[in-house]
Amino acid sequence: xxxxxxxxxxxxxxxxxxxxxxxxxxxxxxxxxxxxxxxxxxxxxxxxxxxxxxxxxxxxxxxxxxxxxxxxxxxxxxxxxxxxxxxxxxxxxxxxxxxxxxxxxxxxxxxxxxxxxxxxxxxxxxxxxxxxxxxxxxxxxxxxxxxxxxxxxxxxxxxxxxxxxxxxxxxxxxxxxxxxxxxxxxxxxxxxxxxxxxxxxxxxxxxxxxxxxxxxxxxxxxxxxxxxxxxxxxxxxxxxxxxxxxxxxxxxxxxxxxxxxxxxxxxxxxxxxxxxxxxxxxxxxxxxxxxxxxxxxxxxxxxxxxxxxxxxxxxxxxxxxxxxxxxxxxxxxxxxxxxxxxxxxxxxxxxxxxxxxxxxxxxxxxxxxxxxxxxxxxxxxxxxxxxxxxxxxxxxxxxxx
Numbered sequence: 001x002x003x004x005x006x007x008x009x010x011x012x013x014x015x016x017x018x019x020x021x022x023x024x025x026x027x028x029x030x031x032x033x034x035x036x037x038x039x040x041x042x043x044x045x046x047x048x049x050x051x052x053x054x055x056x057x058x059x060x061x062x063x064x065x066x067x068x069x070x071x072x073x074x075x076x077x078x079x080x081x082x083x084x085x086x087x088x089x090x091x092x093x094x095x096x097x098x099x100x101x102x103x104x105x106x107x108x109x110x111x112x113x114x115x116x117x118x119x120x121x122x123x124x125x126x127x128x129x130x131x132x133x134x135x136x137x138x139x140x141x142x143x144x145x146x147x148x149x150x151x152x153x154x155x156x157x158x159x160x161x162x163x164x165x166x167x168x169x170x171x172x173x174x175x176x177x178x179x180x181x182x183x184x185x186x187x188x189x190x191x192x193x194x195x196x197x198x199x200x201x202x203x204x205x206x207x208x209x210x211x212x213x214x215x216x217x218x219x220x221x222x223x224x225x226x227x228x229x230x231x232x233x234x235x236x237x238x239x240x241x242x243x244x245x246x247x248x249x250x251x252x253x254x255x256x257x258x259x260x261x262x263x264x265x266x267x268x269x270x271x272x273x274x275x276x277x278x279x280x281x282x283x284x285x286x287x288x289x290x291x292x293x294x295x296x297x298x299x300x301x302x303x304x305x306x307x308x309x310x311x312x313x314x315x316x317x318x319x320x321x322x323x324x325x326x327x328x329x330x331x332x333x334x335x336x337x338x339x340x341x342x343x344x345x346x347x348x349x350x351x352x353x354x355x356x357x358x359x360x361x362x363x364x365x366x367x368x369x370x371x372x373x374x375x376x377x378x379x380x381x382x383x384x385x386x387x388x389x390x391x392x393x394x395x396x397x398x399x400x401x
């Protein structure tokens with residue numbers, strides 16, 4: 001679609017409202033968008049991983065290395081490497097350029113979650129079920145993060161701090177350098193199931209088993225060197241007081257103005273809150289099944305979720321109407337057909353000497369640059385396409401299982 005036909009104000013909406021696509025590509029249990037938003041990785045119950053092009057919504061690559069359902073996925077910042085963990089107790093690092101596994105880590109128990117350091121894909125943190133969390137350095141050496149069991153681990157956006165959440169409701173902060181625990185605070189008496197951190201690193205949201213989502217304000221760590229002066233303050237609590245809904249997954253949008261969550265049980269919707277006031281602003285409806293894993297494509301303003309019964313990937317995106325008046329200021333948009341009345345002199349030939357030849361010459365000499373690409377989109381995000389995943393032209397989508 002010609003970008004000139006799009007309504008610029010409609011394109012600047014901060015969140016999608018319409019269910020636009022459903023992808024039935026095997027039984028999906030886990031989804032993750034690349035940092036540039038061009039690709040979606042979908043982990044299947046069979047252990048396979050499919051890479052989906054965001055524009056065409058078609059599969060361009062399938063990765064086969066796991067034998068059990070995928071537990072978590074994480075893209076490197078550049079978009080070339082993908083980290084996958086599965087219920088087969090293995091964590092794999094994929095090089096999507098060469099389409100091969102470059103690192104394999106086998107553990108002695110189930111894996112909850114794993115992710116790259118956002119600034120260095122050679123460093124990985126892994127949380128294990130009933131085991132101590134593990135930090136893997138660039139030399140593939142394994143180090144225990146702390147001496148207590150945790151359920152989730154999460155890197156801060158600066159790549160220098162690691163957040164952990166325990167089954168006793170405690171959030172700990174560990175320095176990447178030296179792997180020393182420098183901060184600890186209890187926020188609840190229940191298990192912490194999910195941790196998400198905003199892109200700017202100033203907001204933290206935790207999902208606990210007490211059916212309450214907590215939004216926490218983080219300090220500017222680069223300005224406060226002494227961890228003893230750090231203060232983590234709860235800004236808002238989100239819950240369904242009437243139905244007492246348990247939450248499956250949570251995510252921030254690009255500028256952390258909104259927080260979304262998928263609900264456990266009979267609720268077939270995604271709840272969305274505005275983070276400054278803590279108010280519910282939208283409930284995204286669409287599928288007729290429970291939604292489990294959710295993901296927010298912050299670059300393209302797209303939300304996707306997996307269905308627990310069918311394994312279908314549901315996608316909500318912006319529907320931007322065409323605005324033809326953008327091409328010509330005198331263009332009039334009409335809602336229905338009308339009889340046009342021709343003006344008397346509309347098609348009369350005007351002598352050349354009556355035309356403003358000077359203005360025509362100036363317009364003809366005006367340089368129009370059609371080759372230089374814009375470096376930012378309408379929201380101010382850099383238009384960095386990142387790594388382009390090579391397409392496997394021999395791949396047959398009918399073999400996806």
